[in-house]
Amino acid sequence: MMIFLQILFGVLGGFFGGLGMGGGTILIPMLTIFLGFDQQLSQGINLLSFLVMALLSIWIHARNGLIATKGILWIILGGVIFAVGGSFLATILPSVILKKCFGAFLCVLSVLEFFKAFPKKKKT
Amino acid sequence: MKKNLSFATKKFKNFKEKSILIALGGVIGFLNxxxxxxxxxxxxxxxxxxxxxxxxxxHATAIAVxxxxxxxxCAVYIFKGAIxxxxxxxxxxxxxxxGIVGSIALKVLPSKVVRIIFAFVMLAGGVRLLI
Incomplete structure (x- = not known):
């Protein structure tokens, strides 16, 4: 039963990820809330499964010429350094605290998502 | 002289853009x-x-970034034994x-409806984790 739920939640998270809406924001809370995973484990699983999916997507997008390269190295440079810091902090925090931080993060994102669904001005 | 000045401003603009990119990259890396x-x-x-x-x-480039x-x-999470x-x-x-099904459905589903459902699910999850 547990294994069935794990696969099911994976499918749901992957589905939203495939739609380009960020699967992790669905997958991580499901794993933590319904399966009782440590917040760190949920997040780590999301990171790893993202890597596999991303390889596939990058390959497809690159073939369609959709990946821009100009300027992105600067983003990656800043990103890699802070990624180490962020991940390290996440792994040393108590799971309960990290869970609450993640909950707050989700609330903020969901509000932004509502705004995106109802854009005020029409974009050209 | 004028040419020099515009060169300098261009150089400055370039530097400013790079700094912004690095800073935003830092935010992305930390959050992620x-x-x-x-x-x-x-x-x-x-x-x-x-x-x-x-x-x-x-969207496509973001994945590559x-x-x-x-x-x-991932390396940090694994190293710290979190996975x-x-x-x-x-x-x-x-x-x-x-993921495969989602990528295919992307062409068929109305994005507005999916977005709103998605936002509701996220909000519910966020509140549940907070309390």
Whole structure:
């Protein structure tokens, strides 16, 4: 039963990820809330499964010429350094605290998502 | 003289843009590592606004930007022993299946309805984790 739920939640998270809406924001809370995973484990699983999916997507997008390269190295440079810091902090925090931080993060994102669904001005 | 000046301003603008990119990259990296995902939420708008990419290109490029960041973060999570292998396999298998279906459904589903459902699910999850 547990294994069935794990696969099911994976499918749901992957589905939203495939739609380009960020699967992790669905997958991580499901794993933590319904399966009782440590917040760190949920997040780590999301990171790893993202890597596999991303390889596939990058390959497809690159073939369609959709990946821009100009300027992105600067983003990656800043990103890699802070990624180490962020991940390290996440792994040393108590799971309960990290869970609450993640909950707050989700609330903020969901509000932004509502705004995106109802854009005020029409974009050209 | 005028040419020199414009060269200097261009150089300055270039420097400013690079600094902005590095700083935003830092934010993306930190969020993505700390929360184990969600870097795209900042990365896509960054690519749209600063690098002036269109929506489709921004989404595609964001994945390529976040990939190395997630790789590093994964290494830290594994090194610190936060990931166990069995649930990883089952959930990962599901993600792969769902991801393929989602990519296909992307062409069929009305994005507005999906967005609103998505936002509600996120809000519910966020509130549940907070309390």
């Amino acid at each position: 590592g700390f929360f184990g995902g969600g870097g795209g939420m900042v990365c896509v708008p960054t690519l749209e606004k600063v690098l002036k990419l269109d929506n489709k290109r921004s 976040i990939f190395p960041l997630s790789l590093i973060s 166990s292998s069995l649930p990883l396999l089952t959930v990962g298998l599901g993600v792969l299946l769902g």
